[in-house]
Amino acid sequence: MNEEMIKINEAASYIRAHITIQPEIAIILGSGLGPLGDEIENPTIIDYKDIPHFPVSTVVGHAGKLIAGTLSGRPVLAMQGRFHYYEGHEMNVVTRPVRVFAKLGIHYLIVTNAAGGIKEDLNPGTIALITDHLSYMCPSPLRGENLDEFGPRFKDMTEVYSQALGKIAKEAAQELNISLGEGVYAYFRGPQYESPAEIRGIRAVGADMVGMSTVPEAIVARHCDMETLGLSLITNKAAGLSKEELSHTEVTAIAKQQETNMVALAKRIIAKWPK
Numbered sequence: 001m002n003e004e005m006i007k008i009n010e011a012a013s014y015i016r017a018h019i020t021i022q023p024e025i026a027i028i029l030g031s032g033l034g035p036l037g038d039e040i041e042n043p044t045i046i047d048y049k050d051i052p053h054f055p056v057s058t059v060v061g062h063a064g065k066l067i068a069g070t071l072s073g074r075p076v077l078a079m080q081g082r083f084h085y086y087e088g089h090e091m092n093v094v095t096r097p098v099r100v101f102a103k104l105g106i107h108y109l110i111v112t113n114a115a116g117g118i119k120e121d122l123n124p125g126t127i128a129l130i131t132d133h134l135s136y137m138c139p140s141p142l143r144g145e146n147l148d149e150f151g152p153r154f155k156d157m158t159e160v161y162s163q164a165l166g167k168i169a170k171e172a173a174q175e176l177n178i179s180l181g182e183g184v185y186a187y188f189r190g191p192q193y194e195s196p197a198e199i200r201g202i203r204a205v206g207a208d209m210v211g212m213s214t215v216p217e218a219i220v221a222r223h224c225d226m227e228t229l230g231l232s233l234i235t236n237k238a239a240g241l242s243k244e245e246l247s248h249t250e251v252t253a254i255a256k257q258q259e260t261n262m263v264a265l266a267k268r269i270i271a272k273w274p275k
Ligand code: HPA
Pocket: 114, 115, 116, 117, 188, 193, 194, 210, 211, 212, 235, 236, 237, 238, 239, 246, 251
């Protein structure tokens, strides 16, 4: 068997043996968005370090815990802390948890991240629905031997972010009086923030926001035929669009300020999730 497939199977078996629910929705929590994980009821918590072939996340603001339990009455499995290419992981490692989720029979994925706003109305503090992405800067997580068990060699990427789930997110936001932005998320590898010229360039080809995560996981989820909802919390204007220097401290501070809204929105979305 393919080496990666063995690792995925071993990680999935370990998790299956340690949780008592069948999760329906997997959630990946980005920078400073971890608090949603603390809202999970009847939680079973597994440290990444105990899961075979799971790396540990090294980023400040990212815990390293997998939490199984219920949120708004639905069984979920949440990652408090994710893996990034800039930490030195290869893309198969960055996206391994998504394939583990697919192995566990999970069909839905919610991905969250902190992002820089490019489009005019995407200002710090805004929550935005990801409608599509630009993966030009992203080494493909599907490169190498195709894992046929999950999907085909050449996979369609027309609807990486489910329109049906996006509609539910918009309705949930409206019910809560949260103004939900939307846009195309452009991936950059990081860890350095982008240069102003990079932002002008990516804006010219249709980017509305920018960040260093999410796209690899979303591509792999689509390859597995999972349905994905993506939410970005805009923590800053992208490079060159404001006078401020970009800093991770600022990014996590804004994420913290918006924590309550983000948690409320995610819970409402899950309450309205398709059965
Ligand atoms: N660029 C990349 N990643 C980010 C940003 C940004 O401006 N803000 C938060 N994460």
